[in-house]
Amino acid sequence: MTATPAAARAGADACPGALQTHPAADGALARVRVPGGLLTAAKLRALAAAARALGDGALELTSRGNVQLRGLAPEAEADLGDRLAATGLLPSATHERVRNVLASALTGRTGGHLDARPWVRGLDAALCGDPALAALPGRYLATLDDGRGDVTGLGGDVGLLALSPETVALTLAGADSGLRATPDRAVALALAATRAFLDERGAQGGTAWRLAELNEGPTRVAARLDLTAAGGLRRAEVPADGLPRAGVPGPVGSAVQDDGRVALVGVVPLGRLSADQADLLARVTAEVQLTPWRSVVVPDLAEDAVDDVAVALHRTGVVFDAESPWTRVTACAGRPGCAKSLADVRADAARAVATGALPAGGARQHWAGCARRCGRPRGEVVDVVATGTGYLIGEA
Structure with missing residues (x-):
């Protein structure tokens, strides 16, 4: 897909958030950012309650692992914001639209070189903690790939890709920057790249929505990063070839976790999850992970509970068959x-x-x-x- 030049962006990015809603034909639309797609049962129940009380009774799963509520009344934003803040879904009113962070599905449970969940928490906290980063466009996206290659190809402006348990590559607009870090320094590298993107965006007029829209964006952003061999940051002698492309589709079905428990991955047809389905999910697991393929990971299930959970969710329409057309x-x-x-x-x-x-x-x-x-x-x-x-x- 050809990138749109920054000069062609005549207006400000109006990407909706939880507080800045979008007027649609069926009412206002709010988009709640869910970094890494990770939702505790309590947060899932809070979203389901908000959908019933304020919206059309359903949650929409997005291609960035976020959640949308539709059919909101014009005056519902304040109530929604209060509900989200009370349960930790709105840690920063100023930064809420820029918390777009994708993480590998099943990370930390099975597969991959490492657990990307600490990266999710670290990067989200750092984004929210820097007042200057509130100026990021709402379409900014970070991809945190544990090495299985499932989210690197999804168009992140800034990304981390574990090449091994000891080495992490920085990607910029989906391409290898040649910059490397150790896993414990990877978030610092991603954060530096995010600031460099914002600086380069400003230098080129401040209208671009994505890093790929900047003139020589990846090259110029990488050049802004001042790295030394200290602290686990370095430049690779040879950039990686053949970075993973967008996965088609994501995982579906069941997977045995490294700890012996089982994770179910179910597709939600057309990404529309009813409040009742969300409540059911919150009853069967302590945490779910929403994926960019509009599916949901139900992890940490005891082996003798898997069939009962799968049947209960299947009856509501969740799909666990990898051959289903809904995938x-x-x-x-x-x-x-x-x-x-x-x-x-x-x-x-x-x-x-x-x-x-x-x-x-x-x-x-x-x-x-x-x-x-x-x-x-x-x-x-x-x-x-x-x-x-x-x-x-x-x-x-």
Whole structure:
């Protein structure tokens, strides 16, 4: 995808947050950042309660592992902010839109070179603790990859990729910067790169939404980083080749954790999780992880509890079959939530799945209500775009 030049960004980034909502056809839309997709049961219950009391009764999972609430009344922002702050979901009112942090699915439980969860906590705290970083655009994204290669290819402005248990690479706009750190110094390197991105953005006019939009962005940001061999920071003699591309799709099903317990990974069709489903999840585990593939990791299950949990969630519509077409279908909000949409794409996509009538031979596809293709995932995806009289399949 060709990057948009910074000069083409005529307006400020209006990416919604929990306090700065977006007016949609079905009411205001709030986006709650969930760094690393990690949600305790208490936080999940709080989001479910907010969806019932203030929104349309559901949570939408986004491609950045965040949560959206739809159908909010215009005066609901203050109440939502109070609810989120009370449960730790809003640690900074000034920085809440820039807390976009993806982490490897199942990290710290199975796979990967290391546990990326400490990186999530460290980077989020550092972002919120620096007043200057409140000026980051709301589309800033950090990817924290434990080495399994699942989130590095998802378009992060700044990323960490564990190359081994001892060596971490810094990625900039998805490319290897050639800069390296030890795991304990990796967050400091990512934070320095984030500040360098903000500085370079300012030097180039301050309108770019993403690092890739800057003129020679990765090169110039890397050049701003003053590194020495001290403190575990260094430059690689040869940058890594063939960095991981966007995973298609993420993990689905069950995985035995390193501690012998089991994690379930279930796809939430079209990313719409009802408040009742969220409450059920909060009852069966102490923490869940939301993934960029609009699925949810239910970890730390005793072996004798796995079947009961899987059946209970499956009855509500959560999908654990890796061959299910729901692992390959996404959609924008469509009608009635979006005034620009030319069709109820979610209903049409669901009908196509139910009847076995998916276009393009059931290939990975994104249904969109208009040519903007909102919510389109990265990677190879067939576009199914509403025209008002039908759908265009695979048209650019």
